[in-house]
Amino acid sequence: MALVRKLARPLLASVFVVGGIDAIRHPAGKAPSAEKVTGRLVSQLPGVTSTEQLVRLDGVAKVVGGIALGTGTFPRLASLVLVGSMVPTTVAGHAFWDEQDPSKRAAQRLQFIKNGAILGGLLLAAVDTEGKPSIGWRARRTARELRRSAKSAGAAIGETTHSFGLSAQQLGQTAQQLGQSAQQLGQSAQQRLPI
Structure with missing residues (x-):
């Protein structure tokens, strides 16, 4: 299985590294479709001034996540980062339901389904x-x-308490016997000593 991981992770990661580099270098081509998903988000994120900047940030996340997944560095976390990046990218970039041309609709639907398959691979890598x-x-x-330790400790405490109770009872009996012996000794001494 280790060999499969060593092969599968870089293969899965490669699409993110290549796509991320393209998004960093050419954000203008992706910005119009990203605008549909990120319209309000741009104004709410501190330091982000345009959709193109957000596309570049998404590209950076893809490159970093892809490299981390491909090299096996925090692969579960990297997979989750890529899942978070892929969902809005897929919805924005492959909205086949908006296409009027049947051939374009079919092509976008295929890309949407392909991204769904890649998403499945990422989820497997994440777990x-x-x-x-x-x-x-x-x-x-x-x-x-x-729970087992607590049960054992409870039983041990119960046994210790029981033993302690028995010891205290025996100590009491011994003290009573000592008291009786001391009383007898005192009576014997009183009889022998002239007072």
């Missing part, structure tokens, strides 16, 4: 733990072990 247990599994296991 791939490389054979290691997931955080959820580790948390459930730890909780189960803590």
